[in-house]
Amino acid sequence: MNVATQNQEVKRVPRRNRPISPRYKWIALTNTTLGVLMATIDSSIVLISLPVIFKGIHIDPLAPDETGYFLWMLMGYMVVTATLLVTFGRISDMFGRVRFYNLGFLIFTIGSILLWLTPSTGNLGALELILFRFVQGIGGGFLLSNSSAIITDAFPEHQRGFALGINQIAAILGSVIGLILGGILSYFDWRLVFLVSVPVGIAGTIWAYAMLRETATTPKRQKIDWMGNITFASGATILLIGITYGIEPYNGSPTGWGNPLVLGALILGFFLLGAFIWIELRVPDPMFRLSLFKIRMFAAGNTSSFLASIARGGLQFMLVIWLQGIWLPLHGYDYEVTPLWAGIYMIPLMIGFLLMGPLSGWLSDRFGARPFSTLGMLIQALGFFLLTVLPLNFDYIWFALILFMLGVGQGMFSSPNTSSIMGSVPREQRGVASGMRSTFQNSGSIVSIGVFFSLITLGLAASLPTTLLDGLIAAGIPANIADGIAHLPPTSALFAAFLGYNPMGQLIPDNALNVLPAASKANLLGHTFFPNLITSPFAVGLHSVFYLSAAMCLVAAVASLLRGKQQFARPNAASYDKEEASLDTIENMQ
Template structure:
């Protein structure tokens, strides 16, 4: 009995830095931009390469765990994660930091399925397992939600590299405890790994994302070709999965309207969560001069609402059923985005916190609704495959949230900034790329010109931020109508039969 709970403690300890690293850099953007002279494109890659790599590798790493045992997978994943954390902490260029973050994603892709497999093998009693899963879920959601606050606290007292360096002692403790306490498992050498398929998927995602990001600033024939190649690889991947006898992703599950709709909900909810945190962290620091810690504290109502929204969402689903609650979650997200688009974050604090709290609860409703819908729609023997797909949708949504919100912001910022007339023509492109690059540029100019440039950049960023939030609200409004239409009436019918 004692060993069970020790294994749970080890799993929680290793899962915490994995979940925190998904969002901890959001408040570190200004500091990183200044320290490494990051362009807008490089900044987006530093943040979202972690989730994109993790999304593409999480399924085959789960299969690898079945093949070698979750203990070995956890040890290998923890070692890679620890080494990548050390590498990221001392990276002295954008390229090195991006590579380190990619390796962090690889380690995390091993750790996440290893922790779930560890819970499944350790807690054979269903009630105990549900309790352990509840703790696991709380750690994951809480870690991601409070990542910006932790990042702000660290940056208030230490250099940005400490954000990664704190992972190293945790990883060392986990490796020792895992080797000492966690029992060995039987391996299944016949388990297919699908590593080639995973590499095709990751490469396709990165090529498409790279082409779109780069084309926003430097449109060229090469970017078109890269996009076509990436898109072709994605299409080829899907076609292969549909005909393969051992597919990495069971696309037949998407034929069920409840499952396909729920996957879309999970992905879009993560896009909203991560994208909004990213934009708000930049505005608070670049425009209003908040410190990283102050920015993290400002976002606290959003984090708390996400953390405590689960019981509220469960009550609503038990009382009213899936379809109306899922639609309500999407609709509330739309309303909160529209409200935030018209809010001045530096003067209307109560209004901003109220809208953020509503959005946090809405996102949690969407996430919980999607999970409940998937688990109720699939047969028991398909539950693991469906859960793995949902986990991939979470990570892909996090990566896409950074990319989509960041690209939209860059697009509107470049078209709305009115650069000072006396700014040299060769510097206009830099000033128009992003507010971070404008801030870096202002340090090289005389005080008067720097002041005018910062004012222009702040106004353009605020206007662009409002436009992006308005677009997000419109998308969620459309999605709420789609969710109401797409979710099968059988869901509500089944609920009424079970009452």
């Protein structure tokens, strides 16, 4: 048989049945990294571009009846992905991880197209945007729940940490790129914020369908655990919705934790999650095998990951408010451009992670995850503590160095911890294990935002009204108007600063501003009035947040230390090279 005939016979074999090339692992890594990068860019890209988006659909996100739209545009994507990850991971284990990863790419791209083409304006336009973000979140859930499992399947153990480190870098890099990209694109047109994902999504979808292969054997005759899926998804959703609305003021209180609906959501959410655990212990084919938590590395890794996510999940938001509400205006930046510059000034965080992420993954492949993940958490705890001693109007070099330290600590922790978790579970459980890992991580971020915003708000509520009242009266605002402004919920000022608005321009009525002398009006709306007023009250809540983060990192370090030593089955170099060469020959025949 000649070579041409052999090639024809190989081509007639369906691609899914051909031997897998050693180069396939790099195809899997690059495609899943692209998917994770795209999903995380879109999780943060709206943070900077929200003012332009709402302006484009003619909505005032700070109006009393519109704050719900603001919250859901801010957190809806994260809530959807966090609550569906475990379900998607389990379904993927049963029916094919690559199949549902590919589907996620397609759904995400459809969601991006719908967002770009949003036809309506006003309240209907806001609802459409939120709904289409949910579609994106569903696609992102499939991508995030399967990317780590696909990489773990494709890479041998001695390269797994490095590969997962690259993937984790994409996740962190995407969240920072989203801030900068959102600021740049929204300067031209708010629709570009969503259009940017469309060509990447189309190319990634085609590439995934053409090149990715199922390398894991799917189990036969397993039933879908409907009650487990329903109780987990509904319980997690209701719980996270309660946490989301806990940020909003209620009935004269600066936060919503006393709102009966919030309390009811928290109670019902915990009840449903308790029912989920009860169900999972009794069904023959559970959605998630709780026995995985008997694996020391899996339990310790997820515990430390959840605590680390709480510690750093709200960090981005707190730093954005700090920069946009105080530091950037004091240094002469107009409020309208502070969102973009806040993203740029946080680049040292990304650089630290970029440098340490792959290095720690490569080292953990050789020496185990425990020393690097534990040391990473200790470095982050020190970084959070140093933020408490930094003046709010700081010299940037010190702020940048602390951010770099936090990035190094995060990079040192993330990839070894992920590799440890994913390498500790049976091959057939990797999809649901990846989903559970991502759920802990994403849920921790949402809990972090709720808790951090509440601490900041309560800190402001304690002293800001008096400070604001005295400052407004001294600036020429009538006492009755000043008193009304001073007793508005502190979230009004926080949300305004977060969205890149001048809080004074949003809080003071136009009729009160227009009767002031030009010099007084310029003072109130200038770069220094609001930052100087809010600095001391804001510092109280901000320091509480950083102390809590440092404590969480220390507990996470202890949990990481308890994971035990990783055992390695190091391949024989000669046999491995021989295997690579033989697989190369097969690939060349294809």
